[in-house]
Amino acid sequence: MILAAARHVAQQAAQQPVLNQEAHGFLSPTGVEIAFLLVGLVTLGAALVTVTTRQLVHAALWLVVALGGLAVEYLILTAEFIAWVQVLIYVGSVVVLLLFGLMLTKAPIGHSPDADSRNRPVAAAVALAAAGALVWVVVDAFRTTWIDLDGAVQGSTEVSGEILFRHWVLPFEALSVLLLAALVGAIVLSRRKKEEQR
Amino acid sequence: MHLAYPAVLAALLFAIGVYGVLARRNAILVLMSVELMLNAVNLNLVAFDVWLRDTLHAGQALTLFTIAIAAAEIGIGLAIVLMVHRNRGTSDIDRLRDTAEPPQPWDTATEDGATTDDTPTGEKAEATA
Numbered sequence: 451m452i453l454a455a456a457r458h459v460a461q462q463a464a465q466q467p468v469l470n471q472e473a474h475g476f477l478s479p480t481g482v483e484i485a486f487l488l489v490g491l492v493t494l495g496a497a498l499v500t501v502t503t504r505q506l507v508h509a510a511l512w513l514v515v516a517l518g519g520l521a522v523e524y525l526i527l528t529a530e531f532i533a534w535v536q537v538l539i540y541v542g543s544v545v546v547l548l549l550f551g552l553m554l555t556k557a558p559i560g561h562s563p564d565a566d567s568r569n570r571p572v573a574a575a576v577a578l579a580a581a582g583a584l585v586w587v588v589v590d591a592f593r594t595t596w597i598d599l600d601g602a603v604q605g606s607t608e609v610s611g612e613i614l615f616r617h618w619v620l621p622f623e624a625l626s627v628l629l630l631a632a633l634v635g636a637i638v639l640s641r642r643k644k645e646e647q648r
Numbered sequence: 649m650h651l652a653y654p655a656v657l658a659a660l661l662f663a664i665g666v667y668g669v670l671a672r673r674n675a676i677l678v679l680m681s682v683e684l685m686l687n688a689v690n691l692n693l694v695a696f697d698v699w700l701r702d703t704l705h706a707g708q709a710l711t712l713f714t715i716a717i718a719a720a721e722i723g724i725g726l727a728i729v730l731m732v733h734r735n736r737g738t739s740d741i742d743r744l745r746d747t748a749e750p751p752q753p754w755d756t757a758t759e760d761g762a763t764t765d766d767t768p769t770g771e772k773a774e775a776t777a
Contacts, residue, residue, distance in 0.1 A: 482649050490657040497661055497684050501668030506677065513680050516661075520687050527654065529694045532711050536690075539715050544683060544722050551676045551726040555733040566671050567742050573670030581663030588655040595651040597699045604698045605708050613705040614712065621709075625716050632720030639727035 482599060486526050493519030504565045506557045510548050517541050527597070529605030654695035661688035675729045675739045679722060686718045 479487070496515035503509050517540040524533035603609070614622060661684055668681025690711045697707025733739045 480649065483653060486649060486653050490653065494657070494660055494664070497664045500684065501664055501672065501677075501681055506674060509677055509680060513683065516684065517687060520691060523654065523657070523691060524694055526649075527694055527698050529698065529708060529711075532690075532694060532708055532715075535712060535715055539719055540683070540687070544719060547722055547726055548676060548680060551679075551729060554730055555676065555739045557674065557676070557739075564740075565673060565677065567673040570671045573667050576670060577663045577667035580666050581660055584659035584663065585656050588659050589652050592651040592655055595699065597649045597651050597654075597695065598701075599649055599698070604701070605694070605705070609705065610708060610712075614709055617704050618709045621713065625713055629716055629720050632724055636723040636727040639724070640730050 482526060486523060489519050489522045489526070493523065502566075504561055504563060505559075506552050506562060506565065507549070507559060510545055510552060513548070514541055514545050517545070524605075527605075528599060528603045530603065531605050531607045531610040651695065651699055654691055658688040658691040658695070661685075661691070673740050673742055675732070675741055676726070678741065679725050679729070682725075683718065683722065686714060690714055 493516050496512045496519060500509050500512040500516055503512065517536065521533045521536040521541070524530075524536060665681045665683075665685030665688060668684065669678055672678050672681060693707040693711045693714070697705060697711075700707070729739050732744065736744070738744075
């Protein structure tokens with residue numbers, strides 16, 4: 451009985467994507483998809499340069515390109531508010547913090563040959579295995595699903611504010627306390643002790 | 649739009665972040681790679697939220713929380729890296745090996761606990777200051 455019901459559901463699920471596929475057309479990318487693909491290629495390239503370049507400051511600057519590309523992807527996915535938060539927080543503050551950190555640790559400005567450790571081949575093997583497994587699973591799982599980007603914007607500022615302050619108020623407040631604790635902790639950690647106390 | 653595009657992009661970004669975390673030597677470059685991995689997760693959250701048309705928009709709310717936590721993480725991480733650099737004069741992860749087990753055979757290590765303390769004492773005192 452249960453098996454029969456499960457088989458029925460599976461058959462329905464198998465029929466559904468076919469209709470879906472016909473509606474969307476297989477391998478005929480729309481303009482949105484082409485834009486997403488191009489920005490995604492730029493993002494991936496910038497991320498690759500970030501983790502492989504031997505000039506430390508260049509790594510931070512390429513990180514700006516990667517994070518900005520992700521903000522454009524959020525815009526394409528109609529999550530406007532998150533896109534601008536991404537630009538403000540990541541590009542605006544996190545990368546600036548990283549640059550400050552590079553300068554305060556007296557990182558070499560030019561070419562530094564010891565930016566990578568000795569276990570690069572192992573790291574590359576692990577990353578390739580992770581990428582292969584993840585891409586295989588993800589493509590296999592979501593081969594026949596489409597995002598419907600038409601209609602109302604999913605993540606406008608109005609929608610985001612409403613859901614954030616109507617349904618997610620308590621986590622939001624807890625998060626603000628966590629942020630405060632983290633900033634106080636960072637100040638305490640980086641405060642220079644007086645000489646007689648050391 | 650096909651859901652596989654954002655999912656594959658997020659998977660590849662995550663793999664690039666994994667490579668950076670494993671292969672980089674400078675602690676700040678490792679933090680940059682961690683940011684890349686967090687952003688891959690954020691892209692997944694946003695894409696699936698838009699796909700599911702969730703009425704609570706849990707994906708987008710979680711994305712905002714992740715961004716805030718990442719900002720806190722980068723602040724604490726940089727403070728720790730700066731303190732390590734101030735105490736040790738280096739921010740290379742490979743050289744911070746104080747808690748590593750010394751390479752010696754099993755029997756001598758278990759018999760003689762004092763031999764584990766073969767790092768220069770001045771360096772340790774400076775580290776605890």
